[in-house]
Amino acid sequence: MHREGESSHSAAKQPPLGAAAPIKGSKTPLQAMKHWHKLKPELFNKLPYYRPGCDSYA
Known part of the structure; x- marks a missing residue:
């Protein structure tokens, strides 16, 4: 079973947003x-x- 809002397809793990x-x-x-x-x-x-x-220009 899966929770509401989750897909049953196993998605590849991706790095968190903003992580380079x-x-x-x-x-x-x-x-x-x-x-x-x-x-x-x-x-x-x-x-x-x-x-x-x-960096500073002062």
């Missing part, structure tokens, strides 16, 4: 910057590195 599933082959922005730095270092004035914290 990793995409195969995807990179973080920092990984992409480091990759571009290896390919074309002349495009960069500084080495890309991780800077924790919020």
